[in-house]
Amino acid sequence: MSFFDSLAAAFKGGAVTARAPLGRSYISPWAEAFDWRGGDARGPMNYPTATREAYLGNPVAQRAVRLVAEGIGGAPVNASHPEAAALVGATSAGQALLETLASQMLLHGNAYVQVLRDAEEAPAELFALRPERVSVVPDASGWPVAFAYKVGERALTLPALDDFGQPNVIHIRGFHPTDDHYGAGCLEAADDAVAVHNAASRWNLSLLDNAARPSGAMVYDPGEPGATLSADQFERIKSELTAAYTGQSNAGRPMLLEGGLKWQAMALTPADMDFATLKAAAARDIALAFGVPPMLLGLPGDATYANYREANRALWRLTLLPLATKILSALAEGLAGWFPGLTLGVDLDRVPALAEDRERLWSMVSGADFLSPAEKRTMLGLAPEVAR
Numbered sequence: 057m058s059f060f061d062s063l064a065a066a067f068k069g070g071a072v073t074a075r076a077p078l079g080r081s082y083i084s085p086w087a088e089a090f091d092w093r094g095g096d097a098r099g100p101m102n103y104p105t106a107t108r109e110a111y112l113g114n115p116v117a118q119r120a121v122r123l124v125a126e127g128i129g130g131a132p133v134n135a136s137h138p139e140a141a142a143l144v145g146a147t148s149a150g151q152a153l154l155e156t157l158a159s160q161m162l163l164h165g166n167a168y169v170q171v172l173r174d175a176e177e178a179p180a181e182l183f184a185l186r187p188e189r190v191s192v193v194p195d196a197s198g199w200p201v202a203f204a205y206k207v208g209e210r211a212l213t214l215p216a217l218d219d220f221g222q223p224n225v226i227h228i229r230g231f232h233p234t235d236d237h238y239g240a241g242c243l244e245a246a247d248d249a250v251a252v253h254n255a256a257s258r259w260n261l262s263l264l265d266n267a268a269r270p271s272g273a274m275v276y277d278p279g280e281p282g283a284t285l286s287a288d289q290f291e292r293i294k295s296e297l298t299a300a301y302t303g304q305s306n307a308g309r310p311m312l313l314e315g316g317l318k319w320q321a322m323a324l325t326p327a328d329m330d331f332a333t334l335k336a337a338a339a340r341d342i343a344l345a346f347g348v349p350p351m352l353l354g355l356p357g358d359a360t361y362a363n364y365r366e367a368n369r370a371l372w373r374l375t376l377l378p379l380a381t382k383i384l385s386a387l388a389e390g391l392a393g394w395f396p397g398l399t400l401g402v403d404l405d406r407v408p409a410l411a412e413d414r415e416r417l418w419s420m421v422s423g424a425d426f427l428s429p430a431e432k433r434t435m436l437g438l439a440p441e442v443a444r
Contacts, residue, residue, distance in 0.1 A: 101244050103188045107163055110243055110250045116339045117243075117250055119353055120346035121162050127371070128380045129155025132406040137395040143182050144387055144400060156184045157383050161230060162346060164188065165241030168203060169226040169387065170214065177220075179394055182387070185225070192227070192237040200227070200237060226390035228383055246345035253338035256331045347375035368409045377402060404437065 110117040129152045135141035144153060153169075160167040164187040174180040185205060193202040193213065203225045205212045214224050229239030243250075336356060343350045349367040384400035392398050404410055421432050433441060 101247055103164060106243055106247055106250075109254060110246065111163060114250050114254055114342070116253060116342045116353060116355075117246060117346070120343055120348040121159055123348055123352060123371070124162060124346060124375055124379065125155045125158040127376045128158040128383070131376070131380055132403040133384065134399075134401050134403045136397060136399045140388075140391055140395045140398050140400065143179055143391070144384070146181070151184060153182055153184060154380075154383065157228065158379060160184065160187050161228065161239075161241065161379060161383065163241050163243045165230040165232065165239035165244065166190070167228040167383070169228070169390070171222075171224060171226065171390065179391060182226075190225075194237065198236065203227070220393075222393045223390045226386060228386040230382075242346045246342045249338045249341035249345065253335055253342065256335040256338065259331055347371075365409075369413070372407060372409045 111121060112118070131154070133141060133144060133154075135144065146153060157167045157169065166187045168185040168187055168190045170183045170185055171179050172181040172183055189205055189207055191204040191206070192200045193204050195201045201216055203214045203216065205214060216223065216225060218224055229237075230241060232238060232240040339353070339355050340350050343353050343355065349370055351364060351367040352371060380402050384402070388398045388400040405414055418436065421427070421435050424432070427435070430440060433439070
């Protein structure tokens, strides 16, 4: 038995065994050197830092991600096998699977679903792994043969397939033009816009902390050429200015200057720098990167759609449905070995935002007398009628 076969045998054994660390795990030299935090193969973006700045520190990016992820997580799903529908719609370790996978695809561009088995080797649970902890382990030809899961100094290798050719991990990835194994997330395109938006917010906060006045310079004019402040005088003046003239409580306090000192404003005013417009432009870029109409995020100046209903329909058509189709198709492909002919998809007839579109489609198809009933069912996405 090969090493990977023995590892697969150790890996099989139900949810408890699958989650427990193996006594001896293997990480290939390639995978060990492969690190998202600055590695060339995954690009220069530092994912943990980027997610903290965007999802945890930026209201526009977080709302955009939640709008898409929660929409997909709550979408009605059609499945040809009820058992598979239960797996996909379940909550695993406190996480709603589809919502978690959608968030990971938006932020990271990759999602990894571990298939946990019961005693009869049937899928018992689908668990979404943290994507920044997973690395693809390729063989000599470059094809993925395993997935390395690393937490701190502890590492675990999960074979891509078990002894029966069934997947242990389902890898869902977005398109990346320059990478063979990893996808690109929306956050990578929105990273600069998030940085600009956060910097503008910090600027406004600093402006309030400093009495909302433009900064300037203390100019020393002693009257004698070559005369300068001593180091002690400089430190004393700096500490007194910080203590007495900064902060909200000191707003508008008059400044008393002596000893040849004068105040000279030197920074641009907020109106000159136009930070409000800069923030709005950055916010629109963030919404664009995540595929969310700015109107749905409450951003000012958006007139692309006539009303919220049109914007919501565009969100479903252009963002939610394509991403949901990608996720559900990948899950159906990964579970097809246990559920032959499995199909997973969003039930468009039960999506309120698409009710008008579906009504028009039903009217058009119903009025097409040249189509047979079977052809009409096919056009509407319905299963063939069962003969009685």
